């Protein structure tokens with residue numbers, strides 16, 4: 297498989313419009329610029345200390361986060377992931393706002409999502425046989441299949457910040473199908489249907505601290521980890537212009553107007569994303585699910601299993 301063509305950029309020269317046109321952009325060393333040197337790595341090691349032991353954390357400090365699966369089993373890796381998520385959540389929005397502030401004028405208003413994804417992908421053998429029990433962690437501990445994010449709940453004009461905490465190798469990173477971008481792909485819910493042209497897949501390679509930006513509506517999947525190292529990535533999302541949603545999305549998430557955060561009007565920050573067809577469709581889905589549940593709860597089975 298070929299390596300993805302990555303366009304290098306500085307934060308101060310980055311244009312999200314180009315990312316939404318399909319460009320794959322990398323900002324080298326962005327994580328340190330956005331958080332202060334080593335902050336996220338320290339949070340990762342602190343999570344290992346809490347979830348495993350100080351000894352395990354010392355070992356990873358010496359040998360690299362990529363060795364997590366050597367000191368932890370599937371259950372413990374999950375505990376480290378959850379702990380890092382808990383530690384990063386309070387500051388993750390600040391990181392995204394700093395990112396937005398570091399950009400040159402973008403020509404459109406930016407809207408920020410509360411999304412935080414802590415994605416720790418150990419070599420396949422470390423999670424083999426645990427797929428069912430860890431199915432809620434698809435995309436976070438277990439590989440996700442080919443998808444675009446707007447089939448789930450994000451906006452179609454959403455940009456992914458995919459930040460490498462560890463080294464990302466071709467054999468444990470992300471697969472993208474750039475030629476499928478903005479093609480009318482056939483899908484059932486969040487599952488890509490087979491037998492349609494999606495073009496050639498590409499893989500990515502990053503150094504710890506690099507930030508990859510890609511349109512959430514690129515067709516992408518976890519590259520199943522066939523390598524010898526654990527890969528750690530943290531993701532955040534923001535929208536270029538008012539959020540717009542996929543007509544057949546399976547969910548909906550708000551995007552916030554950053555000008556209203558930290559003001560007395562902060563409750564109105566999601567308003568722009570709530571005044572969308574996407575939100576109306578979500579309300580209809582919620583109503584339908586509620587009705588189905590109610591119907592089920594009043595259907596009393598007749599004796600003998602007859603209905």
Ligand SMILES: O=C(O)CCC(=O)C(=O)O
Nearest residue numbers: 415435445456517518531
């Ligand atoms: O990191 C991964 O393996 C999946 C990432 C992904 O699907 C996303 O960031 O939307």
Ligand SMILES: [Fe+2]
Nearest residue numbers: 443444445516
């Ligand atoms: Fe995704």
